[in-house]
Every structure is written in C-alpha cells, then in structure tokens.
Amino acid sequence: MVTPRIVIVGGGAGGLELATRLGRNLGQQGKARIILVDACLTHIWKPLLHEVAAGTINSYEDELNYFAHASQNHFEFQLGRFEGVDRDEKTITLAPLCDSHGKPLASARHLNYDWLVMAIGSTSNDFGTEGAREHCIFLDSRAQADRFQSEFLNMYLRAHAYTDRHDNPPELNIAIVGAGATGVELAAELHHAAHQFAEYGLDGISPSHVNISLIEAADRILPILPEGTSTAARQKLESLGIKVFTRQKITQISQDGLQASSGLFVPASLKVWSAGIKAPDFMKDLSGLETNHINQLITQPTLQTTRDPHIFAMGDCGSCTLPGSSRPVPPRAQTAHQQASYLLKALPRHIAGKPVADFRFQDKGSLVSLNSSAVGVLMGSIAVQGKLARIMYISLYRLHQVAIHGFFKTAVLFCKDILSSKSRPEIKLH
Template sequence: MGVQDITEAQEPLVLPKPDLHHIVVVGGGAGGLELATRLGNKLGRDRWWGRKAKAAITLVDRSRTHIWKPLLHEIAAGSMDVDRHEVEYMAQGHWNHFRYRYGEVIGLDRANKRVQLGRTVDEDGREITPERWVPYDTLVIAIGSVSNDFGVPGVAQNAIMLDTPEQAERFNRRLLNACVRANTQPGPLRPEQLHVAIIGAGATGTELSAELHGTARGVVAFGLDNIDPEKDIKITLIEAADRILSALPVRISNATAEILTGLDVDIRTNARVTEVTDKGVKIANGDFIPSELVVWAAGVKGPDVLRNLDGLEVSRSGQLVITPTLETTNDPDIFAFGDCAYLLPPGEDRPIPPRAQAAHQQASHLRRQLQARLGGLPLKPFVYRDFGSLVSLGDYSTVGSLMGFVTGRKMLIEGFVAKMMYRSLYKMHEMALHGFWKVALDTVSRLLTRRTEPHVKLH
C-alpha cells in the first residue's frame, strides 16, 4: 500500500517514497515520541547490509520540543531547568530516521486517508505553516489528555492548568512575580497574595504542593528579605473526594497526607469547588479560600478535536474507544493509545488508567504489532501490567507501591528506595529515546551543573 495522492493540499509536501508504507504518529508525548523513535530505527532506515527501509515514519506535533509530562509540576514549581530536559523533535527525527511535521491536527478524512493540520503562526501573528493535509497508510493517534474543568465558573479566567510546558512556565513566572511584588510593596501583604490553591489532589496536584513548599522558600532565600515564608506563603490542596490520591491505594494516600501535613500544607478533602475568582476559590459548603495563585489539576478528558474526527467512536470523557489490539473501533487503519484512548480490558470494569507506564507499555507493544502488520501477520491484544504507583514529594520523600513478583501483592515503599525507583521511570523514558550512553553522559552533566547553579528558577 503506497502513499495516497493529494490534490487539495494547500501546501506541497515533501512526501516519503511512494513505494513505502507511510505511518503517521500524531502526538509527540511520552508514548508517541517513543513509538516514532523506535519505528524509525526499526523500519525507517536502510541497513548497511543491503536491507531497505520498510516504512516511512512521520511524527506530527503542535510543539517543537518534548518534555516528559510527569515533570510539569517541577517546571511549575521552578525546580527543573527546562532547557536541559527538552527533546527537539526535528533533531530527534534526523537522528532516528523519522520525519517531523509542525502543526496541530484539526480534522481527518478517512476515505482519502489523510489528516488535516491547522495553520500555525508566530508570536507576531505571521504565518509559519499553512493549513494542510498529511497522507497516511496507517495512522496512530497519541495526543494525550487535557484538564477537565467540569464547567466550573471562573476556571478558564483565573486558574492555570498544567497540560503543557508553556502553562507550567506561566505559573512559575506568576509565582516569581508575586514574590517580587510582595517584597517591594510598601504596605502589608493581602491574605490571598502569596496563597497557592491547588485544586485536585491526584498525582500532579499532590506532587506540586510538596515541590512548591521547597522552591518557594528557595526563591525567598535569594534576597527577598521582606517575606516570611512560614507566615506569608500558604499552600492549600483541595480535593472533592474523601482523600487525596483517591485513585491509589489507601496506604499511599495516608502516608502522603501525613508528609504534606508535616509541611504545613492545608489539605481540604470533601471540598467541591463551585467557582474560582480573581481573589480565591469558593467551596460548596460555603467556605472561601483566598488565593491569587490557583492551579487546576482536577480530572482529565480527551482533547475536543477527538469528538469530530470523521466518525471515530469516543467515550463519555472524549477519549477514542479502542479494541484490545489498540485499533479504533470504526477503522482498522487507525490506532490510538495513551491518555487519549479508552480501553476496557475484557472482564474488567475499569479502563486502563492514564499513566505514563501505560503509554510506555502500549508504545512498545504497538511498535512490535505494526512491524508484524507490515508482514501480514495478525495483531496480538495488548495486556497491561500494573507495576505500581509512585508519588514524588520533592526533596522531602517519595512514596508508593510496587508489585511484588514473588507474592503477587503490592508492597508499600518510601524514602530513598522509592525516590530511586521514581527517577528510574524517567531514565527508562530517556533511554527509549536516546540509548544508554547519551543518557548516562547527560545525567553526569546535570549532576555537575546542579552543584554550581541555583536549585530554583529565578527568572
């Protein structure tokens, strides 16, 4: 099967060789970038011993660089240097034998097997790329999820979500500006001025609350003498459920709550938010939490574009419904995985959770299955293995549970061992993209640099 001819494209594209099967991966998140990298190295390059490439691989993303999404809370808190962890799609594609196309998917034409990319512009409004079509033989959708505001008034205007690095950096700038402003103003601080309200006590919100406790005090230590962090900086974690980390085992929830309470994080459970204003957060029971720094981390849904992709089936939460082989239910030439996909395993009453480990496993599975598909072999179903959950609480602790392979039960771990396991998850992602030696050298470089630079972002 070759690349489809395009007659209505607004921009002539440099297409792959017409005799090659064209696999288009939409979304350069953890799973999408791993898949494109592995497919490029396995199928997209000519071998020196005479074997020709078996497929052309194209990655499409609306950003130009990749950041592992579980790190966004560190960017928001200012404890991570983004430049040292970004992966540039264009360079990654060059080194790993896939093409990168800049743009956001806005439509799909299944009959002609092509995906539509929207127009992109720069900060001055000048066009970078026009609206155009990209043809495919096999399409893989891995565009992740976005925060769900559940229609709560004021969220869009007064809260910041942490779906992208740009949003995380925006919150960090707002936090830094608030501290500098408070340090130089002549009068006393307003109650809401340096109060951070985090709505949603899942992994992102919980990890952010602990990370902020340390980094906010780090910022103040660099010369903001008029701020007393113990008195002026407050962090409130707000959760509608009866406990934080409600999707994880109770033991992890309780251990995490105990650590956060020791850091003076105000935990509000059974607290349903009814409105977010420019002065704070309104709770259903009538309470009002003063805060000018609000983060919304409560719930996720599929991006809105998925509801209008030429008849592909979506779940109530806006995710693409897929079969155990990761194919969409209405089109065997279109696959989906990661946070944007809804997969209910046979015999289960809950779908596979939107976690990085699930996307990593699905990317590995799909790489093998697409290779088999090109060889005319039948697809095998995906089987998810839950290896446990880990929650990083910054420099204070890490807690979680790991699956015991001997007993078959989950074991609660905490402290140094848990922290090393948490960091290993990111190293596994990096090695999937770069290989062992580059990751080893980058790790040493970061450790050396961290000893000579501030541990918090100050600009």
C-alpha cells in the same frame, strides 16, 4: 512495493518513544516512512511539568528538539496542530501554522497515511466549573507551566522590590484544585520552592507566609492509590504546613479565591486546576470514530480504534479495556511507555498482514513525588515511601530517556544533570 507511511500524531510520553524506536527499526531499514506530528517544536516529559511550574527544574535544560531528534533517528518531523482526519482519503489535516506573534508561516496542510497512531494526550477537565477557565492555570503544557513559574516568581520579585515599605510581610495564597498525583506533587514542590526563594535572598515573602491549599472532592487525597499511601502522603503534606481539604467540591472560582458547595471559601491569588483529565474536545466528533464521555478514542485490545483498524490510539487520548478487566487501562506515563513498546512490535505485523496479539498492561505501581521523597505502591500492593521511593520515581524518567536516547546518551545526560545541579541555583530565578 510502496513504502508504508506511519503517521504518529503527538510526540509526548508515548508518541515520541514510538516514533524514535520505529525510526531506528523500520525507518533506518527503509521498510516504512515514519512521520511524527506535534504542535510544538520541543518535547518535555509531561510528568516534569509540576517541577517546571515550581521552577525547581529549568525546562530549557530538559527539552528535546523534534527536528534534531528526528534527523538522528530516521524519522520525519512535521510541526503542526492536528485538527481532523479524512478516513476515506486517509489524510490528516494540520491547522495553518503561525509564529509566536500570530504571523502566518504556512497554510493548512494535508498529510497522507497508511497507518495513523493518535497520541495527542489529554487536557485538564474543569467539568464546566464556573470561573475555572478564567482564573486558574492548568498544567497541560510546557507553556502553561512556564506561565505559572513566571507568575510565582513575579510575586517574589514584587515583594522583594518593596520590602522596605511593608510593615507586615505580604502573604501568598496558592490553591490547587484536585489532589491526584499532579496536585499533590505540585503542592510539595511549591513548598520546597518557597524555602529556596528565601535562601537566595528573595525573602520579601517568608516561607511561613506562603499558604498552600490542596482541595479534593473525594474523601481522601490520591483516591486511586491505597488508603495507607494516601494517609502517609497527607501526613507528609500537613507536616510541611500545606492545608489539605477533602470532601470539598469547588463550584465557583473568582479572582479572590475558590468557593466550595459546603460553604467553604479558600482565598487564593494563584490558582491551579489539576482535577481530572479529558481528551481534547475536537476528538468528540472525529470522523465518526467511537469516543467515550471524556472524548477518548475507544480502542480494541490491539489499540486499533473500534471503527477503523488503520487508526490506533495510545496513551491518554485512548481508552482500552482489556479482556478480563472491567476498567480501561489508566492514563499514565507508564501506560504510554508500555503501549509504545507494544506498537513497536505490533505495527510491522499489521503491515505484513500477520496476526497480532493483544496489548497487555503490567501495572508496575504508582509513585507520587513529594520533592525529596516519594510515596506509592509497587506491583499493586507493596507500599513504598521515602528516599528509595523517590529514586524509583526518578527512574521512570530515566526509562523514558533510555527509550528515546539509548543507554549511552542517557548516562551522559545523567552525569550532566548531576554536574549542572552543582553549578546552578536550585530554583529557576529568571
């Protein structure tokens, strides 16, 4: 019998867990070839990106190299940017590979698959807002988070170098569009970072002169969470001095700041867009597969795409509405994690031609980090906040680590994190 080839495109929260666990099962036993494709050489868990942007974690310490990880977990890794699929030939196309200076490394390649899992995540949706692409930083990738961190740090370095010449301390205006979990978490993290810079002697910009504005079009922040949680989060942010604007739709962004339809203008030199998501634009017309208005591949409850049972979509790039529900499962890390666990069992059954049960989503709740604390709901209705909620929030990341490294290595990494937090600055200063 020919060994089936399972190709997983996207090694993020969902795809990497699936590739690792399939590798340890089917790959190790020689029952299938598992091939993971990603556009990057290293993985960092996406919900950490606001901390990378604020410099409160060092992305180099929390990243994983795909080649090394694949060789330890019985799957193959292919570096490349997916750009299309030929469903008749059952091949995917990877774009030509270039180095960081744009020098070609490899021409376009084709990979065959028997079963294809799309797990390429999502990007920010700027809804075509004028000036957003030119003037905002998005937090879709490690590179973008690193760019924000570097611009944020540079402002402090500039102010520090010229402190003697300033009669008035400089002000730093930062605006974040979108007060969903990403925007709220980033605002709290930046506030913490501003205090850390001052503690490490970069006090050219005083924390009281760092103006952080969080702007939301809906009538409250964290609109998908219960009202009580949203109110608690707003109170916490405002107690830190963060300006929260609700019912403000940003219509235009310029070098100097953000213009809302109400007439409000928020001045800002550093601007972040974190309002809404969509799957990448090229998914809109992917070999005739069915997509929705935000380019997500529409799937059946088995995560198979509606027009091709050999192609699955998981995580943020898929839209799966389960029986008895009117809404698709939410695009979150816990969804990607649960779908990876589901496909780990479902794929071998598909390969063997056995019947497969539907995916079932268990909403374990949503937690939003506010630096040293957190707010959120568990099991749909239990409101939690404070340090306990923060511990639960961190446990989400540890669960991801357990899925890709196992318990022992996660425990080692946990100890390493504690030790290294005692020996390095609390904020990245380079």
